[in-house]
Amino acid sequence: MRRLAPALALLLGGCSLPSLADVPLPGGAPSGPSYRITVEFADVLDLVPQAAVKVDDVTVGSVEDISLSGWTARVRLRVDKKVELPANATAAVRQTSLLGEKFVAVSPPTTEAARGRLSDGDTIPLARTRRGAEVEEVLAALGLLLNGGGLAQLKTINQELGTALLGREAEAKDALHQLDTFVGGLDRQKADIVRAIEALDRLTGRLAQQRAVIGGALDALAPGITVLAQQREQLTAALTALGELGRVGTRVVNQSKDDTVASLRALQPILDQLVRAGDDLPKSLDFMLSYPFPPNVTGAIVGDFVNLSITADLDAASILANLVAAAPSATSRSTPGRAATKPKQGGTTLPSLPGQLPDVCLPLNGILPPEWTPPDGCDLPEGCKLLAAGSSLPLGALVVPDTGILPQGTVFPAGTKLPAGTILTAPCLLAPVTGAVEGIVGGLTDVLTGGLSP
Template identity: 35%
Template sequence: MTGIRSALAALVLAAGATAAGCGLSLEDVPLPSLVDGPTYPLTVEFEDALNLPVDAPVKLDGATVGQVTSVDAGEYVAEVELALSTTVELRDTSRAEIRLTSPMGTAFVQLFPGTSGEVLAAGDTLPTAATGSAPDVTDLLSSLSTVVTGGSFSDISTIITQLNTALTGNAGDVRRLLARLDTAVTDLNADFPRVDRLTAALDQLTTRLAGDLPEVTRSLTDLTDLVTSFDRQRADFVNAMVSLQRFDAVATPITRAVRDDMIAQLRDMEPVLRTLLDGRKDIDGVMRGLIAFAGGSDSAAPGDFANFDLTFLLDPKALGDTGDGR
């Protein structure tokens, strides 16, 4: 046992001396692989892979299935070479993202397998359209700085300043305004069923108008022709209105002048008309007698003619007495 230990110690010293002579360090010692078993290469293109180190793990559903073997600059993209376990089968619809283990942790590649498409073989490439990067602490701090210095907080500060300016010395008016607003909102809430019915009625009306759109269009077209006809006859309408105005200017003074005489004459005619109305039955009898007499005369002189004299006796005094009595 002592001889074996001495041999091992000599071997370690010899390896150390050799390493010291060649200028090697611990950084040159390769790290153990994160994946057991055979692997196959796959290239993934990212728009930015600045914080992704070599030998970073590649994860799928929480398990480490590979590691980053190199990060190179391509044509405006970062070409990341992965060594994936042969047990992992990815399709061309898969996605890859660079994520962090924690807000201040290390970066790794997260795979999201696709469910359709062709299976990726060794040496294939996932383009930038299928890759992305999760926001890191730098992005969070940058966004927070933008919000605090010139974003929503600045707008809120401006709003508060303007509110303070508007409310200074106007507290009473603002209270009354808020009270009225509360009353208006309460009334509107109480009448909400009525507003709902009104909205439903408006919806029915618009639906009906939409259904009657051809008829409405035709009516408007006919109305356009009518308005055009009126426009062509506008000069005649204006002349007619001018003539009517002139007639009114002449007729109004005449009507005012003869108004009293016409009223007096109508009042004088009232007793005569009343007498005729009261004797309507007698007049009807006389007229019937005249009709019967005419019929009898036709029978008495068939084919010939006869002359008759008819005299009416009117007593103006009697008519006057009747009018005065009424």
């Protein structure tokens, strides 16, 4: 023991204790110039003063003080003045290892560009701070998962899914292929879908701008809807009756179809005859309104008498010539196969209408064939032709009736016979009688015997 005492004294005498200035501050606090910033945390865990402040895992300062402001922890940091931090920097409470100490990590923002610079007295707000997960929290969550928190459900889902797909692998594979095709189609039409969504957005925007107008329209529509609701039973009954009417109409049409077709076929000859009548039908209706006088005779009717104008040519030479001339034959010429013209009083025949052929121009047998041409001196009007029955009917032509006897009003005398159905072209017809008589030229004998008549 005595030997150890001098040795211990010698050892202590040869060693000197270091000064406090040479001992580094705990937590890596800067020994030179520095600036202080305040960081707000919702939870600082077991962070203690003098803990390190690191940037990119390099210690640049230490925690000076931890205080509480309401439910927010305020941590004052002392950072080396050589370290420049952006004004929008973020801070987090982290752990050096699984069981290591806590420290504050300061880093530039990751979701936006760095801007500005932190200076003495600045604060990093609560919105830009966070903390790491504790080992106890990780182990607790793992224990909850392993103790039936979710694995049992996953096992049940896996077993039920395997049971459902057992023996249906082909159908499941086909469904996946169809789903892949569907998703691929959607991906190819992505631009169209985006345009449709944008158009729908514009539509909804315009509808939103016209919300007041739409609201007014809906309010104005409400009374009408109320009336329709009140008359719902009547409308339903009307629609039901309309359906029954449709069924009855269908039955009537089906039952009367044959009769309707027969009636239309029976109407066809009448319509054909009306087409053949042409302009004669409206002219007959016009004449019917003034029967028994022609339409233009109304100007000559004054009261209960009709004006008549007669012009008599009393040329002396013509009168003397007619007096000394031989009187016409009392009997009319008759031809075989043709009835004689009925004589009038005085032994004279009825005069023919202007433009008619004389009897001497007609054939002896009295029947004109379709190919008949008049002899010399018996010229027909230009374009007057006789067409065989069944030929195409020209405009304004006349068809000989079934009796074969021509009516009055043609260039042939009334009573002339032709084969039934023969067609006379329009130039063979005389101008219609108007009822106005301007004058009749004749000799004195005609005047005396009554040959001139209006």
